[in-house]
Amino acid sequence: MIRVLIIDDSATMRAILMSRLSAERDISVIGTAANAAEGRELIKRFNPDVVTLDIEMPGMNGLDFLEKIMTLRPTPVIVVSGSTQEGNEITARALALGAVDCYAKSDRSGMLQLDDNGRLANLIREAAQVRFNNRWPVSPKVVAAAQRSANSPGETRLIAIGSSTGGVEALQVLLKDFPENCPPTVIVQHVNPRFAPAIARTLDLATAAKVQLAEPDMPLRDGNIYLAPGGDRHLTIGGSSAYYARLRTGDPIAGHVPSVDALFHSVAEVARARAVGVLLTGMGSDGARGLLAMAEAGAQTIAQDEATCTVFGMPRAAISLGAAAIVAPIERIAQHVLRQAA
CATH class of the missing domain: 3.40.50.180 (Methylesterase CheB, C-terminal domain)
Known part of the structure; x- marks a missing residue:
């Protein structure tokens, strides 16, 4: 069973993600959080296999929180992104910080899709196979x-x-x-x-x-x-x-x-x-x-x-x-x- 924690400031989006994942036999949503502070406590308490993270949140933004996760407690993270141009830029930065993959909340037109054909569940399964080894610091070693x-x-x-x-x-x-x-x-x-x-x-x-x-x-x-x-x-x-x-x-x-x-x-x-x-x-x-x-x-x-x-x-x-x-x-x-x- 893959244990997943959902972090998203939208109650509607948390419900949608939970609904999509709860239908899968091999995935269990162990908790949801509305912000980084709640997410941090739940990560400490439950040690999830995979985290889905909304990176456009109030308070501590998702990028800062992701950086802390990857530094202090490396965990496979799927970034949940909006459809805006700004959201795309932030998602690219999140992938550069170590997020495993990205999941779009909506299609190109900005409309929320009622059925994602199992895409999120498949991303979760792939992320659960990730094992973080030694994370090498980025340091200038130009030859x-x-x-x-x-x-x-x-x-x-x-x-x-x-x-x-x-x-x-x-x-x-x-x-x-x-x-x-x-x-x-x-x-x-x-x-x-x-x-x-x-x-x-x-x-x-x-x-x-x-x-x-x-x-x-x-x-x-x-x-x-x-x-x-x-x-x-x-x-x-x-x-x-x-x-x-x-x-x-x-x-x-x-x-x-x-x-x-x-x-x-x-x-x-x-x-x-x-x-x-x-x-x-x-x-x-x-x-x-x-x-x-x-x-x-x-x-x-x-x-x-x-x-x-x-x-x-x-x-x-x-x-x-x-x-x-x-x-x-x-x-x-x-x-x-x-x-x-x-």
Whole structure:
């Protein structure tokens, strides 16, 4: 039985969330709280498996409370977000602080949906599998030699990154060491497409390079990092010596659209040995076979280690296939990536 605590300042929303979860045989709502103070006491008393957290609350806001949770008592948190632009920005920051995933209260039009088709329950089940290991502090360890070499003459390099659960937080740690002139970098992060623009802006604040959403047939240039916009399109790479982004509709691959496997397979085909592939924290196996394809094409391949993963699913799958030449903690991966890209 998965024990869930609901924290939301709206009595109506608490009732709706409780109704949706109470219908599930494997989920038990052990309590509800109207604010951070009540939530803190209930977390101490019941030690829930998963917390749903409204981050737009009076008093101590949800972001400050989330930061305290992740610092003092790391617990899987599902952020419950409104439909406003401000809400999207706050949700992106919450994911960067360590929230496992986000759940939208309403659809794009702002209307509250009466039936979410079990989405919240599935997010709860995934979050319950998260085990927080050592949380590595974000500290500036820019490798000067690697940064200088990133702009050295030679064949154009391409960096491809895949991540899922816990990925926004991991990407912040990884990208903070990327220099302003980093090789073109493409990222597939599993996320609700509604939050992708805000996540791109959040990551842009964490790095000297420019982070933006990939657009169809967009040329990939040095100093730029391109995030898949999500939705019903896969992000792949085309070109030869000069690369460009391709956004194409397609069926799920490894259960996902966009898929890390789709990105990595395309990079293996067009960039081959001129690429570096990185697979970060995430549930499932998306990206494992694609990373193997990159390795077989001569690319350098890196996977995040178990100790620093929020969920050691995708990296574990890649390692078990022999796809990762390097396995490293998140705070060391930028160093490896930039050296391999030189």
